[in-house]
Each structure stands twice: as structure tokens, then as C-alpha cells.
Amino acid sequence: MTKVENNKAWWLVLPVFLIVAFSAIIPLMTVVNYSVQDIFDPYTRYFVGTEWFKQVMTDSRLHDALIRQFIYSFTILAIEIPLGIAVALMMPTKGRGASLALILVAIPLLIPWNVVGTIWQIFGRADIGLFGAMMAELGINYNYASEPMHAWLTVVLMDVWHWTPLVALLCYSGLRAIPEVYYQAARIDKASRWAVFRYIQLPKLTNVLIIGVLLRFMDSFMIYTEPFVLTGGGPGTSTTFLSQSLVQQAIGQFDLGPAAAFSLVYFLIILLVCWVFYTTIMNMQKDK
Amino acid sequence: MAEITLNSLAHTYSDNPTKPEDYAIREMQHIWHQGGAYALLGPSGCGKSTLLNIISGLLEPSDGEVLFDGKRVNELKPEERNIAQVFQFPVVYDTMTVYDNLAFPLRNIGVPEHKIRSKVLEVAEILELSDQLKRKAKGLSADQKQKVSMGRGLVRDDVSAILFDEPLTVIDPQLKWKLRRKLKQIHEQFNITMVYVTHDQLEASTFADKIAVMYQGQIVQFGTPRELFENPAHTFVGYFIGSPGMNFIDATVTEKELSFGTHTLPLHPLLLKRLQDMDAQQVKVGIRPEFVHVWDGANDDAFLVDVDFVEDLGTYKILTFNFHGILMKARLSEDQKVPQGKAYVSFPEQWTKVYVNEFLVEVDHD
Numbered sequence: 001m002t003k004v005e006n007n008k009a010w011w012l013v014l015p016v017f018l019i020v021a022f023s024a025i026i027p028l029m030t031v032v033n034y035s036v037q038d039i040f041d042p043y044t045r046y047f048v049g050t051e052w053f054k055q056v057m058t059d060s061r062l063h064d065a066l067i068r069q070f071i072y073s074f075t076i077l078a079i080e081i082p083l084g085i086a087v088a089l090m091m092p093t094k095g096r097g098a099s100l101a102l103i104l105v106a107i108p109l110l111i112p113w114n115v116v117g118t119i120w121q122i123f124g125r126a127d128i129g130l131f132g133a134m135m136a137e138l139g140i141n142y143n144y145a146s147e148p149m150h151a152w153l154t155v156v157l158m159d160v161w162h163w164t165p166l167v168a169l170l171c172y173s174g175l176r177a178i179p180e181v182y183y184q185a186a187r188i189d190k191a192s193r194w195a196v197f198r199y200i201q202l203p204k205l206t207n208v209l210i211i212g213v214l215l216r217f218m219d220s221f222m223i224y225t226e227p228f229v230l231t232g233g234g235p236g237t238s239t240t241f242l243s244q245s246l247v248q249q250a251i252g253q254f255d256l257g258p259a260a261a262f263s264l265v266y267f268l269i270i271l272l273v274c275w276v277f278y279t280t281i282m283n284m285q286k287d288k
Numbered sequence: 289m290a291e292i293t294l295n296s297l298a299h300t301y302s303d304n305p306t307k308p309e310d311y312a313i314r315e316m317q318h319i320w321h322q323g324g325a326y327a328l329l330g331p332s333g334c335g336k337s338t339l340l341n342i343i344s345g346l347l348e349p350s351d352g353e354v355l356f357d358g359k360r361v362n363e364l365k366p367e368e369r370n371i372a373q374v375f376q377f378p379v380v381y382d383t384m385t386v387y388d389n390l391a392f393p394l395r396n397i398g399v400p401e402h403k404i405r406s407k408v409l410e411v412a413e414i415l416e417l418s419d420q421l422k423r424k425a426k427g428l429s430a431d432q433k434q435k436v437s438m439g440r441g442l443v444r445d446d447v448s449a450i451l452f453d454e455p456l457t458v459i460d461p462q463l464k465w466k467l468r469r470k471l472k473q474i475h476e477q478f479n480i481t482m483v484y485v486t487h488d489q490l491e492a493s494t495f496a497d498k499i500a501v502m503y504q505g506q507i508v509q510f511g512t513p514r515e516l517f518e519n520p521a522h523t524f525v526g527y528f529i530g531s532p533g534m535n536f537i538d539a540t541v542t543e544k545e546l547s548f549g550t551h552t553l554p555l556h557p558l559l560l561k562r563l564q565d566m567d568a569q570q571v572k573v574g575i576r577p578e579f580v581h582v583w584d585g586a587n588d589d590a591f592l593v594d595v596d597f598v599e600d601l602g603t604y605k606i607l608t609f610n611f612h613g614i615l616m617k618a619r620l621s622e623d624q625k626v627p628q629g630k631a632y633v634s635f636p637e638q639w640t641k642v643y644v645n646e647f648l649v650e651v652d653h654d
Contacts, residue, residue: 185379
């Protein structure tokens with residue numbers, strides 16, 4: 001039987017191609033376009049090659065923001081992932097308690113980003129906020145608007161509060177998918193609680209945890225709204241993360257060229273970190 | 289090593305059971321002797337897995353006692369009972385190697401590593417897993433995984449019994465036979481009590497010396513495969529064991545004999561007396577297709593029946609005939625003449641069993 005060549009079928013890909021083009025490729029190419037030109041007005045533009053990239057790579061403000069950004073992302077990952085697993089392990093699995101726990105845990109996820117910022121802005125104030133007042137009661141002169149450490153603490157706490165539920169829910173669903181018989185076999189093998197976690201639960205959670213880590217890394221690496229509302233990047237530049245620097249550059253100063261170059265580098269960093277993480281995990285899982 | 293006694297054991301999942309149907313396990317008295325190879329045979333939902341989980345301690349019985357060597361273990365958790373259980377779906381610890389999987393139960397009780405090593409190698413040898421020891425358990429095939437989960441029971445010296453919960457369900461047919469033989473071999477080698485739950489009579493009879501047939505939460509018969517075949521103690525055993533199952537006809541006890549429809553069947557006088565004394569209602573006569581005698585021609589003992597159809601099953605044929613509106617089966621041997629349209633059949637007294645309320649009624653002959 002001869003194979004029928006019918007290249008017309010490729011037309012079926014067209015709708016997807018168009019959607020992707022408009023949603024990703026064209027905007028991305030616009031950014032690429034900006035990043036290699038110096039634009040004064042719609043009719044006056046100069047090709048500048050890699051100059052913006054050089055400028056971005058040597059900008060110490062951006063370096064600082066990048067370091068802050070990494071510290072921030074790794075801090076919240078280091079807290080949210082273990083905490084999420086712990087919460088998931090403690091959540092009830094049967095009866096009314098289970099539904100109630102699910103709803104309670106999911107609530108922070110339903111709150112809009114800027115509202116989260118506002119909530120914590122008020123919550124952390126020593127005069128009218130519960131958390132701020134509590135810290136004041138403990139004798140700590142807590143002020144996130146003037147103390148960089150306090151600002152950091154608040155921003156991290158806020159993210160933990162907002163996003164640990166996501167990790168917890170992912171883990172919860174992962175845990176529910178483990179057949180009862182694994183636990184029974186472990187009991188018969190006299191496994192300790194720790195061994196059950198280490199050799200049954202954790203391995204079965206690997207896949208949801210990969211998703212959790214990737215989502216949380218990407219989101220936290222691009223975080224903008226909450227710190228913007230809460231601290232506005234301050235005090236000083238202590239909580240100014242990458243996207244805020246980017247916005248300042250692009251909208252505040254209208255430096256579209258450097259901002260575009262910066263966006264591309266930013267994008268590549270996220271891609272690189274995710275790729276390294278994913279391939280490492282996948283290699284670890286391979287049968288030796 | 290242990291003898292497992294089930295003393296007035298019963299189990300219900302309901303909070304306030306009122307009728308026998310509320311019990312997953314109805315009150316039973318049973319002993320599994322040390323070193324025996326037993327099968328627990330029954331249809332889905334008859335309570336056999338429940339019973340197994342009660343023995344292993346995964347489930348605490350609502351009534352009665354479980355005794356290991358005469359000692360009550362109801363309150364002991366599975367980890368305290370020194371029992372191994374192999375489940376329907378192979379359970380392996382995915383991230384560990386085969387070696388670590390086999391070593392796991394020993395490491396959990398703190399056995400020194402050099403002892404673990406020799407034990408694991410020994411068990412791996414028996415299970416033919418020696419060349420797989422360094423592999424991750426995740427990549428194994430289903431039968432290898434099942435061997436690993438069996439191996440975790442065998443490495444422990446303290447194991448008094450191994451319980452199998454339909455362990456061959458997910459194994460390919462050609463490997464089933466091999467694994468079953470392996471089990472048998474292990475049983476002979478280790479002298480461990482083994483209880484094997486299955487719904488497959490072939491599996492049960494090839495593995496076990498004695499089979500407990502379970503039906504509606506009760507062990508209705510406990511005996512060798514031969515006893516179950518020749519002398520089913522309950523109509524369910526007759527129906528469930530054998531292929532095709534036993535023929536049953538409703539009958540009534542009269543003064544002189546047993547009658548069904550226009551036919552009568554002479555009975556041993558003792559048995560007849562016993563039935564009359566019992567004032568038995570619900571009487572059934574059962575005979576296995578293998579024991580229905582099909583004659584080539586008419587004679588005094590034979591009933592004339594209509595032949596419905598004949599199935600050729602290769603080495604033998606199954607004759608289906610209509611006896612007073614009841615379809616019955618008889619097994620014809622290969623060289624036997626196949627009756628056309630009509631057939632003459634008789635029920636040899638020796639193989640004709642009488643059941644009252646589904647249970648066999650017997651008397652000592654001689």
C-alpha cells in the first residue's frame with residue numbers, strides 16, 4: 001500500500017499557530033525588536049545591536065535586584081514546600097473535617113493579589129494591624145516601612161500565607177492517590193512513620209512536587225503586585241524585585257530598549273532555572 | 289511459626305448489627321495448623337479478604353478472638369504480629385533497589401547489615417531475583433514485583449505465617465503457573481503456615497493441601513480438594529467447585545423414598561430415617577455431572593430424559609439434558625456414545641447427595 005501524501009492536513013494546525021502567534025510569538029518578537037533599537041518616537045529609531053544587553057548586564061541595580069530575587073524565591077520555596085507537605089499530611093481525609101479543611105486551606109488562593117498586599121499592609125501595622133500590634137506587645141519595634149529586615153519578613157510571610165495552600169492542595173491530592181495497600185504493606189514490614197513518609201509518600205509525591213516547585217519558582221520569581229502594594233519596593237530598594245525594577249524602567253523612565261533587553265534576560269533566567277531543575281529531577285528518577 | 293485459631297470469630301462493619309446479613313464474617317470456629325498450605329476460596333464479596341485482614345491485624349474483629357499459638361492477638365497491630373501479607377497488587381518501594389526492598393523489613397527491626405546481606409542474597413536466590421538486586425524496583429515487571437513483595441515476607445525469621453490476598457491477579461497467565469509452583473516450593477522449604485485467598489478453584493487446589501470454601505461470611509467446608517469435589521458439604525461448594533458445577537434438583541421426603549416430580553429415588557434407610565426425623569423442608573438432591581451415569585440403552589435404573597445439547601470441550605463432552613424442567617449436565621468421556629434426542633441417565637446412590645437448607649445431610653453407612 002502506498003502512503004497517501006496529503007499536506008493539506010497541515011492547515012488544521014493553522015488555528016493553533018495563529019493563537020500562539022498572537023499570544024506569544026508576536027509580543028515576544030516585539031520585545032526582541034525593542035531590545036535592539038533605540039527608539040525616540042515612532043519615526044525615529046536606531047539599530048543599536050547588543051548595546052542594551054551590555055548595559056543591562058552591567059547595571060548594578062539590576063544585579064542587586066536579581067540577587068534579592070533569588071534569595072526571595074529560594075527562601076519561600078524552602079519554607080512553602082516542606083510546610084505545604086506538612087499541612088497536607090495533617091489534613092483530615094474523611095468526613096466533614098476533610099471538606100472543611102480543604103475550604104479553609106484554599107481560601108488564601110481565592111484572594112486577588114493586590115488585596116493580599118493590602119491585607120498584609122494593614123495586618124502588619126503596629127497601630128491598627130493585629131500582627132504589628134502583636135509584635136509590639138512582644139516588645140519588638142516592628143516596622144516594615146522603615147526596617148529592611150521587617151519588610152523582608154513581612155513579604156516572605158505574606159507569600160507563605162498566600163501560596164503554601166497551593167503546595168498543600170497539590171500534595172493533598174497526591175497523597176490521596178496512594179493506594180491504602182501501600183500503608184498496609186508498610187505496617188506489615190514494620191516501617192516507622194518516617195520510613196513510610198520517606199519511601200512511600202515522598203516518592204509518590206514527586207510528580208506533584210515538581211509541579212509545585214516549578215509553579216512557585218516561576219510565580220515568585222516574577223512577583224510584582226504584593227510587594228508593590230505592601231512596601232512599594234522599600235524601604236530603599238530592599239524589597240525591590242526584578243519585575244518591579246523592570247516596570248520602573250519601562251513605564252517609569254520609559255526606557256523601552258533596556259527594559260526589553262532586560263525582559264529577555266529575565267525570561268531566559270527563568271527558563272534556565274526551570275530547565276536545570278527539571279532535568280536534574282528527571283535524571284535522579286532514572287533507573288540506574 | 290504459629291498455629292492460628294479463630295475462636296468464635298465474627299466481624300461486622302455495621303454499628304448495630306441485628307441480622308446475620310449484617311456480618312461480613314459470621315461467627316466461626318477455625319484452626320489453621322502450623323506449617324499448612326491453605327487456600328481460602330470463595331466468590332467476590334464473601335468476606336475472604338476481610339478474614340485475611342483480621343488475621344494479619346489490619347482489621348480488628350468486632351467479635352471473637354484470633355489466637356496465635358493459643359495467645360490472643362486481637363489487640364496486636366500487624367507490625368506486632370510477625371506475619372507477612374502479599375497483596376493483590378504488588379507493593380514495592382519504588383525508589384529503592386530490589387536489594388533495599390528485600391532488606392527493608394530487616395532494617396526496620398535493626399538487624400545488623402552483614403546478617404541482612406546473607407539473608408537477602410539467600411531469599412533472592414530462591415526467588416530467582418539475584419541478577420535483579422541492583423535494579424530499581426520501579427522498573428520491574430508485575431511478576432517480579434510480586435516476587436519482591438513475597439520476598440519481604442520471607443527474609444524475616446520471625447514470620448509465623450504468610451497471607452496471600454489473590455497475589456496472582458495481575459500476573460500474566462503463563463507466569464502464574466511458574467509463580468504458583470515457586471510458592472509451593474517455598475512452602476516446602478520454609479515450613480511456614482500459608483493462607484492463600486483466591487476465587488479460582490484451580491489456583492486453590494494446586495496450591496493448597498486443604499481448602500476452606502467461604503460463602504456469605506462463613507466457611508462452609510474445610511477439606512482437601514478431593515473432599516470438596518466428592519463430598520460437598522454445602523450446595524455452594526457443589527456449585528462453585530468443579531466445572532460445570534453440581535446439578536441440584538428440589539425434592540420432597542416421602543415415607544419410603546425421596547421424590548421429585550414423578551420420579552423417585554431410593555435412599556439408604558438410615559438417611560431416610562434421619563430426613564424424616566428432621567422433618568426436612570427445603571430438600572435438594574445434588575449430583576456432579578461427572579457422576580451422572582449415561583447409559584447406551586434403556587434399563588431398570590435409568591430415567592428417560594430429553595437431550596438439550598451437547599458441548600464438545602475437546603477431551604470430553606458435556607451433555608445438557610432436561611429433567612422435569614430442570615436443566616442438568618452430565619459429563620461424557622471421549623469414547624462414549626453421544627445420545628441423540630433422548631438419553632437414559634441414572635444417579636448412582638453413592639454420588640447422590642442430599643441437602644437440607646443447603647447443607648449436606650449424611651449418615652454413616654456400613
